[in-house]
Amino acid sequence: MFDELSEKLDGIFGRLRQRGLLTEPMIHEGLRDIRRVLLEADVNFQLVRDFLARVEEKATGERVLKSVSPGQQIVKIVHDELVVLLGERPAPLSVAAIPPTVVMLVGLQGSGKTTTAAKLAKRMIREGRAPALAALDPYRPAAIDQLETLGSEIGVPVLANRAERDVVALSRWAVEQASRGRHRAVILDTAGRLQIDSELMDELRRVRAAVEPMETLLVVDAMIGQEAVRIAQGFHEALDLTGVVLTKLDGDARGGAALSIRGVTGVPVKFVGTGERVDGLEVFDPYRMAGRILQQGDVVGLVEKAQQAFDEDQAKALERKVAKDGRFDLEDFLTVTQQMQKLGPLEGLLKMVPGVNSKLLKQTKVDPKKIRHVEAIILSMTPQERRRPDILNGSRRLRIAKGAGRPVQEVNRLLEQFRQMQKLMKQMKGLGGRMPGLGQLGI
Ligand SMILES: Nc1nc2c(ncn2[C@@H]2O[C@H](COP(=O)(O)OP(=O)(O)OP(=O)(O)O)[C@@H](O)[C@H]2O)c(=O)[nH]1
Ligand SMILES: [Mg+2]
Numbered sequence: 445m446f447d448e449l450s451e452k453l454d455g456i457f458g459r460l461r462q463r464g465l466l467t468e469p470m471i472h473e474g475l476r477d478i479r480r481v482l483l484e485a486d487v488n489f490q491l492v493r494d495f496l497a498r499v500e501e502k503a504t505g506e507r508v509l510k511s512v513s514p515g516q517q518i519v520k521i522v523h524d525e526l527v528v529l530l531g532e533r534p535a536p537l538s539v540a541a542i543p544p545t546v547v548m549l550v551g552l553q554g555s556g557k558t559t560t561a562a563k564l565a566k567r568m569i570r571e572g573r574a575p576a577l578a579a580l581d582p583y584r585p586a587a588i589d590q591l592e593t594l595g596s597e598i599g600v601p602v603l604a605n606r607a608e609r610d611v612v613a614l615s616r617w618a619v620e621q622a623s624r625g626r627h628r629a630v631i632l633d634t635a636g637r638l639q640i641d642s643e644l645m646d647e648l649r650r651v652r653a654a655v656e657p658m659e660t661l662l663v664v665d666a667m668i669g670q671e672a673v674r675i676a677q678g679f680h681e682a683l684d685l686t687g688v689v690l691t692k693l694d695g696d697a698r699g700g701a702a703l704s705i706r707g708v709t710g711v712p713v714k715f716v717g718t719g720e721r722v723d724g725l726e727v728f729d730p731y732r733m734a735g736r737i738l739q740q741g742d743v744v745g746l747v748e749k750a751q752q753a754f755d756e757d758q759a760k761a762l763e764r765k766v767a768k769d770g771r772f773d774l775e776d777f778l779t780v781t782q783q784m785q786k787l788g789p790l791e792g793l794l795k796m797v798p799g800v801n802s803k804l805l806k807q808t809k810v811d812p813k814k815i816r817h818v819e820a821i822i823l824s825m826t827p828q829e830r831r832r833p834d835i836l837n838g839s840r841r842l843r844i845a846k847g848a849g850r851p852v853q854e855v856n857r858l859l860e861q862f863r864q865m866q867k868l869m870k871q872m873k874g875l876g877g878r879m880p881g882l883g884q885l886g887i
Contacts, residue, residue, distance in 0.1 A: 446485075446699045446702075446736060446737045449481060449482075449699050449737060450736070450739050452481040452484075453478065453737070453738060453739075454738075454739060454740075456474055456477045457515065457519050457522075457738075457743075459474070460474045460515035460518055461516055461519070461743075463513075463514070463515060464513065465514065466514035466515060466518070468504060471500065471518065472500075474518065475496050475499060475500055478496065478499075478522065479493075479496055482495070482703075485699050485700050485703070486669040486670050486699070486700025486701070486704075487699075487700045487703045487704050488670065488673060488700070488703075488704035488707065490708075491529065491703070491704055491708065495525055495529055498525050499521050502524075502525070503518050512746055512747050516743045516746060517747055519740045519743045519744065519747070520744055520747035520748070522738065523734055523735070523738050523740065526730075526738065527731050529706070529730075530703065530713075530728075530733055531706045531712045531728075531730045532730055533729075533730060533731070534714075534727050534729045535687060535713075535714050535728075536714070536727075537687075537714065538686070539658070540658045543626075543627070543628040543629070544576070544619065544622045544623055544627050544629050544630045545628065545629045545630075545658045545659075546619055546622075546629075546630055546632065546655050546658055546659075547564065547629060547630070547632065547657060547658065547661065548634065548651065548657040548661070549561055549564075549631065549632060549633055549661050549663050549689075550648050550660065550661070550662055550663070551636055551663035551664055551675075552637060552639065552640070552664070553636035553637055554636065554665070555636060555663045555664050555665045555691060556663050556689075556691035556692065556717055557633055557634065557663045558633050559691070559717070559720065559722075560661075560663050560691060561577055561594075561631045562577070562594035562595065562598055562600075562722050563717065563722050563724065563725035564631055565577055565595075565598060565600045566598045566600075566723065566725075568628075568629050569598065569600065573629050574626070574628050574629070575600055575627060575628070575629040575630065575631060576600065576601050576603055576618075576621070576622045576625060576629070576630045577591055577594075577601070577602045577603065577630075577633060578602070578615070578619075578621075578622070578631065578632045579592075579602060579633055580611055580614055580615055580618065580633055580634045580635065581633065581635035582608065582610070582611060582635075584635065585606065587633075587635065588606065601625070601627075603617075603621045603622065603630070605617060611634075611635075611650070611651055612647075612650045612651055612654045615651045615654055615655050616655060618630065618632065619655045632651070632655070634648060634651065640675065640678045640679070640682075645679075645682040648682070648683055649682065649683065658686075660683055660684065660685050660686050660687075661686065661687045661714065662675075662680070662683075662685050662687075662688045662711070663688075664676060664688060664690060664691070664701070664705075665691050665692050666690045666691060666692050666695070666702055667692050667695050669700050669701055670700060670704070672690070672705065673700075673704045673705055673708050676705050676709050676711060677708065677709055680710075680711055685709075685711045686711070687711060687712055687713070687714035687715075688706075688709075688711055688712070688713045688714065689714060689717060689725075690713055690715075690716045690717065690728070691716070691717030692717060693716045693717060694717075694719050702716070702733070715728055716728050772866050772869040773830055773831045773832070773833065774825065774829070774830040774833050774862060775831070777822070777862045777865060777866075778818065778819065778822045781815060781818050782819075817848070817854065818858060820848035820849065820850060821844060821848040821850055821855055821858055822858075823848070824843075824844045824845075824847030825844055829844075833859060836859065841855045841856065841859075
């Protein structure tokens with residue numbers, strides 16, 4: 445699917461990885477090559493520029509890991525940024541609280557709506573969601589026939605009403621039928637047009653207002669490259685799309701659309717079509733997709749491991765510092781909190797430490813969502829406050845709370861946790877000077 449792009453990127457990374465040391469001009473040259481192949485793959489120009497700016501910033505600012513080469517580190521940076529560009533994580537279909545979940549498919553003629561409707565229905569059967577398909581193209585009798593053929597192939601009922609010519613009435617009727625038939629989902633297959641015109645958009649808007657779908661998915665053909673991005677923009681402006689299905693990625697699409705749609709429109713790609721048959725549908729997973737494009741899975745894994753080892757080194761350094769001068773300040777607290785989040789709860793380890801009560805154990809469970817708040821609070825302190833938390837009086841706490849945009853109670857709670865951990869550190873020191881040692885976890 446991304447063969448050509450992958451091959452070219454592989455060549456560039458191969459050259460970068462051969463070098464033992466990377467100078468800035470070398471990085472620059474590598475990035476210029478990447479830029480060229482992304483543009484050749486028809487990725488949006490502006491996106492390419494921003495993407496490479498981020499990669500370059502990271503590549504020049506990155507801490508150097510001792511166990512991997514700089515070239516390998518760049519592969520990892522490009523990979524991570526690619527994942528971000530593609531939307532970070534899969535975007536599953538939303539489910540309505542009261543069934544049926546209405547999924548409306550829109551798009552230009554021949555983009556693959558009817559095929560995708562059947563593919564999605566097949567997927568829903570596997571998930572036990574008893575779907576129905578609704579034919580909302582009153583203009584072309586053959587369109588209804590096509591959906592009925594697909595429906596009987598996969599064993600999904602098709603709601604069609606050849607006598608009704610009004611699309612809005614038709615859509616209301618279909619959703620009502622699905623509801624009566626106790627279907628938990630209904631997929632609306634709407635009519636396509638040759639181009640975006642106000643009549644088409646107006647009709648779709650009225651259908652949307654009438655049945656209020658949970659999902660309004662644009663089905664767009666990846667083979668048309670950048671044009672797909674323009675179409676997505678047009679549909680999104682008119683209909684507030686919730687997702688995109690990119691079809692025909694099995695063909696010789698250059699991949700630019702897949703790489704650009706999310707970045708340009710902000711609408712997530714939810715699925716990709718990878719064949720004419722009803723099982724040719726895949727969830728769009730940014731991480732896996734980036735892996736497929738770069739084909740450098742081994743390198744990415746290697747650098748991830750090295751980064752973990754780096755964190756371990758950092759933990760050991762902290763251990764030494766605590767052991768040496770017995771001091772544990774808020775900067776250390778931030779480091780430990782961040783590492784706990786990476787490593788998961790430390791209960792197992794802490795349970796072995798005498799004097800650790802269950803209250804403290806609960807507190808060491810770090811909620812990943814809260815980590816940002818902890819960071820914000822600590823970063824709102826002055827360096828002096830971080831080193832000497834005992835000077836944090838009421839007015840300082842209030843200022844910090846304001847600066848971090850968090851309630852002052854949260855600042856107090858954090859300081860309480862900090863004191864608990866400080867106490868724990870002292871106990872650990874008594875036990876031989878090891879902190880709740882990330883090193884002890886054997887990673
Ligand atoms: N190779 C490939 N072909 C696809 C894919 N999705 C759809 N097609 C083909 O594209 C053609 C058009 O598909 P339809 O599902 O009829 O498109 P549509 O959007 O419903 O078309 P209209 O109803 O006329 O607007 C058919 O020949 C499909 O087999 C895909 O993911 N890969
Ligand atoms: Mg169709």
